[in-house]
Amino acid sequence: MQIRRMTEKDLDQVLIIEQQIFPDPWSRKSFEYEVTQNAFGIPLLLEKAGDIIGYAIVWRVYEEFHIANFAIKPEYQGKKIGTQFLESILSLRGSCKFALLEVRESNDRAIGLYEKFGFKTILKRPRYYRNGETALVMQKIFSETPQTVNK
Ligand SMILES: CC(C)(COP(=O)(O)OP(=O)(O)OC[C@H]1O[C@@H](n2cnc3c(N)ncnc32)[C@H](O)[C@@H]1OP(=O)(O)O)[C@@H](O)C(=O)NCCC(=O)NCCS
Structure with missing residues (x-):
């Protein structure tokens, strides 16, 4: 498996997965902004033999490392790929x-995965999602800086 930066050329495939997975999928415009403009953004793709099997959008904003979008393609879920991908993503925290x-x-x-990595729920946002569902805001405090930082 390989991780590389997402580009505009990847968006058709990314949007198919996004719409399959999420009840409130991000729009093409949102992804376009991330890959072309967001100076704080790191848009990432996970590939296997040239196929996109996952992606993530993270924002490194001063002291905060925000995981804004994170997904594994449905047929690859539940196989520990999310675990490996999240580990790689967190190593970019600078x-x-x-x-x-x-x-x-x-x-x-997802909550089980984040808890496995030491994330804790710090607050709840009722009716955060369009269907009225509550969001958990989860945080992981870093105790040390990683040795290698690749962007
Ligand atoms: C959430 C997601 C990224 C996880 O990736 P994945 O490859 O499926 O996850 P993994 O196989 O690495 O499993 C990770 C952990 O999830 C937890 N987990 C799995 N199923 C679980 C369940 N039913 N209940 C609680 N925890 C569970 C376990 O801790 C598991 O680790 P373990 O097997 O070592 O115990 C992926 O399932 C996905 O893309 N889902 C749809 C999109 C999404 O929800 N994204 C996150 C938005 S915040």
Whole structure:
């Protein structure tokens, strides 16, 4: 498996996965902004033999490492690929002091994964999602800076 930066050329495939997976999928415009403009953004793709099997959008904003979008293609879920990908993503934290993300309260698998990495729920945002669901805001405080930082 390989991780590389997402580009505009990848967006057709990314959007197919995004729409398959999420009830409130990000728009093409949102992804376009991430790959072309967001100076704080790191848009990432996970590939296997040239196929996209996952992606993530993270924002490194001063002390905060925000995981804004994170997905594994449905047929590859539940095979520990998300675990490996999240580990690689977190190694890009640079000098950030903590990671932060929002997750649906019902998303047991994602919550289980984040808890495995030491994320804790620090607050809840009721009716955060369009269907009225509550978001958990989860945080992981970094105790040390990684040795290698690749962007
Ligand atoms: C969430 C997601 C990224 C996880 O990736 P994955 O490759 O499926 O996850 P893994 O196989 O690495 O499993 C990771 C951990 O999830 C947890 N987990 C899995 N199923 C679980 C369940 N039913 N309940 C609780 N925890 C569960 C376990 O801790 C597991 O680790 P373990 O097997 O070592 O115990 C992926 O399932 C996905 O893309 N889901 C849809 C999109 C999404 O929800 N993204 C996150 C938005 S915040």
